Amino acid sequence: MEMCYEVICTFLLLALLAYLLTRNHTRRPQAKVKLPPGSMGWPYIGETLQLYSQDPNIFFATKQKRYGEIFKTQVLGYPCVMLASPEAARFVLVTQAHLFKPTYPRSKERMIGPWALFFHQGDYHMRLRKLVQSSLAPENLRGLVPDIEATVISMLDSWDGHVVKTFHAMKKFSFDVGILTIFGGRLEEHYKQELKRNYFIVDKGYNSFPINIPGTLFHKAIKARKRLRQMLGEIMSERRKKGVMEKDLLGCLMDSSGDKDEHLSDDQIADNIIGVLFAAQDTTASVLTWILKYLHDNPKLLEAVKAEQMGIHGTNGYGKQPLTWTQTRGMVLTHRIILESLRMASIISFTFREAVVDVEYNGYLIPRGWKVMPLFRNIHHNPEFFRDPQKFDPSRFKTAPKPNTFWPFGNGVHSCPGNELAKLEIFILIHHLVAKYRWEVEGPQSGIEYSPFLVPKHGLPAKLWRASVISSSGAA
Numbered sequence: 430m431e432m433c434y435e436v437i438c439t440f441l442l443l444a445l446l447a448y449l450l451t452r453n454h455t456r457r458p459q460a461k462v463k464l465p466p467g468s469m470g471w472p473y474i475g476e477t478l479q480l481y482s483q484d485p486n487i488f489f490a491t492k493q494k495r496y497g498e499i500f501k502t503q504v505l506g507y508p509c510v511m512l513a514s515p516e517a518a519r520f521v522l523v524t525q526a527h528l529f530k531p532t533y534p535r536s537k538e539r540m541i542g543p544w545a546l547f548f549h550q551g552d553y554h555m556r557l558r559k560l561v562q563s564s565l566a567p568e569n570l571r572g573l574v575p576d577i578e579a580t581v582i583s584m585l586d587s588w589d590g591h592v593v594k595t596f597h598a599m600k601k602f603s604f605d606v607g608i609l610t611i612f613g614g615r616l617e618e619h620y621k622q623e624l625k626r627n628y629f630i631v632d633k634g635y636n637s638f639p640i641n642i643p644g645t646l647f648h649k650a651i652k653a654r655k656r657l658r659q660m661l662g663e664i665m666s667e668r669r670k671k672g673v674m675e676k677d678l679l680g681c682l683m684d685s686s687g688d689k690d691e692h693l694s695d696d697q698i699a700d701n702i703i704g705v706l707f708a709a710q711d712t713t714a715s716v717l718t719w720i721l722k723y724l725h726d727n728p729k730l731l732e733a734v735k736a737e738q739m740g741i742h743g744t745n746g747y748g749k750q751p752l753t754w755t756q757t758r759g760m761v762l763t764h765r766i767i768l769e770s771l772r773m774a775s776i777i778s779f780t781f782r783e784a785v786v787d788v789e790y791n792g793y794l795i796p797r798g799w800k801v802m803p804l805f806r807n808i809h810h811n812p813e814f815f816r817d818p819q820k821f822d823p824s825r826f827k828t829a830p831k832p833n834t835f836w837p838f839g840n841g842v843h844s845c846p847g848n849e850l851a852k853l854e855i856f857i858l859i860h861h862l863v864a865k866y867r868w869e870v871e872g873p874q875s876g877i878e879y880s881p882f883l884v885p886k887h888g889l890p891a892k893l894w895r896a897s898v899i900s901s902s903g904a905a
Contacts, residue, residue, distance in 0.1 A: 443469055462794035464511055467492065467500035475503025485778060486875065489513070491802050497794055509800040510793075511779075514815070518803035520790060521782055522841040529782035531843055536639035536647070540631060540654060541707055542700025547843060554842070557701060560685055562846045563868035564678040565610070572854055573606075576614045576753050580605050581858050585866060588893045593872050595721055599714035604628065606854050609707040610703055613677030616664070623660055627653040628706060635707075643669040654703075660700040672752050678705065705847070712776050713851045715882040717858060719774040720766065723821050724863070725870050729788035730766070730823070735863045737762045742864040757856040765823035767855055771837035773821055775806035776882050780839060805836045868893045 470476035480488045489511070498514040512518060521529050530550055538548055538846075546557035563569075584602050608621060616624075634650020641648050651786050665683060666677070674684045682698045724731045741756050742748070779802045788795040795801060810818040814834040815825060838845035862868075868891045876886030 440715075441528050450546050454556050455751070459734055460869065462789055462792070463821045464796075465499045465501045465793045466496040467502050467511075469501065469503040469508065473506060475506065475508075477504050477506075482505055485879070486806055486810075488694070488775055489778070489807050490810075493804075493807055499791065504800075507800045508796075509802055510795050511802045511804055513804045513807040514810075515808055515831075516610045517790065518805070518808065519840070521801055521803050522780075522839065522843070525788070526843075528784060528786060528788050532783035532800060534639070537635065540635050540650060541704050542658075542696070544694075544700035545704030546701055550842075554753055558842070558846060560681050561678065561705065563668040564676075564681045565847055565850050567754075567849065569676070570850060573609055573850075573853070574754050574757070574857070575751055576609050576852060577606055577857050578861070580609070581861050585861055589866070590892075590894055592892045594661055594888035594892055595891050596718045596884045598618070599717040600808065601625075601718075602858070603710040603854065604706065604714045606713075607706045610709070610850060611678045611705060612664075612710075613675050613680070615675065615677075620660060620664060624657065627656045627660070628703075631657065631703075632707075657703060658696075658699050661702055662695055665698065669748060673708065678702070708845065709847055709850070711882050711888075713854055714847075714885050715776045716767070716774065717746070717855060718884050718889050719776075720770045720855065720859065721862075721868065721891065722870065723770055723773070723889075724764070724875075724891055726867065726874075727821060731863065734762055734766060734859070738860050738864045746850050752857060752860060757853060757860075760860070762823065763859055764852075764857060765826040766859075768826045768835075768837070769821060769823040769854060772815065772835060774883060775809045775837075777837075777839070778806040778883070779804045780843075804838075808834055808836065855902075865896055866893050867896055 468476065468875055470479070476488075492502065492511065493513045499510065499512055502509050502511060512521065527550075531547055533548060538545075541548075546554055546561065549557070580602065584598065584605075587597065604625060608616060608624065630649060630653035634646040634648075634653075637646035637650070639647050641651060664679070666678070668683065674680045679698070679702065682693055682701060686692050708806045735786065737760060741752070741760070744750075744756075745752065782801040782803075784795045784797050784799050784801055787797050809815065811834075812818050816830055833840075838848040869890055871890040873886045878884050878888070
């Protein structure tokens with residue numbers, strides 16, 4: 430992994446800042462139960478440089494090989510316990526989830542909004558989760574198929590004949606689908622463009638060093654976040670004036686009332702709208718980018734997927750009839766490819782939790798206040814659960830994986846509520862892509878970048894052309 434000097438210095442400063450802010454609030458571990466094995470690294474810095482100056486998968490795998498499936502470290506100034514077994518991940522995320530809370534840096538909460546559901550536990554979290562899940566239920570997703578299909582057709586048409594950075598294109602696509610989900614395709618164009626412009630400013634500043642000084646990415650992002658809140662307030666106000674509550678996500682949030690008939694405040698609604706946009710974008714865009722690469726690198730598999738999709742395409746009169754929800758449910762091979770891409774790429778390599786009390790697990794102490802990181806990638810790439818794990822092999826999903834060994838959307842009360850929407854986006858895009866187009870990757874064929882999600886080198890630049898056009902190389 431390549432990393433410039435400035436980025437490494439940023440991590441050093443962030444580690445020092447985190448240490449200074451938290452050193453007086455971290456309890457000394459109890460002496461009776463031992464801490465997990467491992468190294469805490471340098472004072473203040475811990476092992477931040479080792480994690481962020483190389484492929485993080487190498488860091489995790491090396492640690493697991495040396496210390497086993499539970500080990501301690503220190504990252505960004507925080508003492509951490511990393512867990513690499515299915516049983517441990519389930520312990521933290523499902524069976525004893527009440528002992529661990531979601532944890533994010535304050536700068537992330539400020540950027541998205543403190544009322545976003547994934548920053549919370551308890552009754553408020555469950556209320557918001559039910560609202561989001563109901564708006565993304567299959568009966569509601571059915572109605573989105575025509576609009577998502579139109580978005581896919583328009584995007585691929587604009588890409589035709591050009592070299593595009595796949596990841597960037599897929600981020601825009603995922604954002605557009607997020608807008609459809611939230612506003613139901615009824616958002617005025619000027620709002621859509623302003624939301625997009627300001628959202629991407631926030632997105633750039635989200636992972637920047639959190640110094641609110643004019644000219645920095647973080648400062649620009651904070652200002653853009655305020656504009657997003659203002660626009661969302663205007664949209665909500667206009668809806669109330671019309672007196673009609675739509676059945677999209679925004680309408681669902683605005684119309685909701687709790688046990689005591691209290692409605693969500695506009696700040697609560699806005700924070701959750703922005704949170705859904707964040708949750709719906711980078712992860713889906715990353716998976717789509719990897720799928721294009723995996724298919725490009727496996728011509729026989731690509732032909733098999735094409736055969737499946739051309740069967741559906743032919744049933745629809747080769748484009749004369751629209752794709753249907755039922756047809757997306759019948760894309761068996763394509764579904765296996767999605768699952769194997771999620772396993773192979775493991776876009777979300779781990780998740781962060783924080784122990785709210787001292788916890789004992791398998792004879793080891795996890796002290797209150799320590800970060801806890803279930804390592805999904807280590808589980809997904811464990812040969813005990815997935816034979817020949819470095820090989821891209823969708824056929825492995827002809828049978829279900831062993832319980833608790835496949836966590837592409839997390840698990841428990843904080844699992845991703847939008848996983849079916851993400852799959853629907855992918856089904857529709859893959860259908861039109863392989864049935865109508867061919868593509869060729871430009872530049873390096875290997876290498877990975879971390880932004881912070883794993884994506885192929887340079888965002889996978891690729892040239893796309895309609896199937897009726899034959900390239901000079903004959904590649905497809």
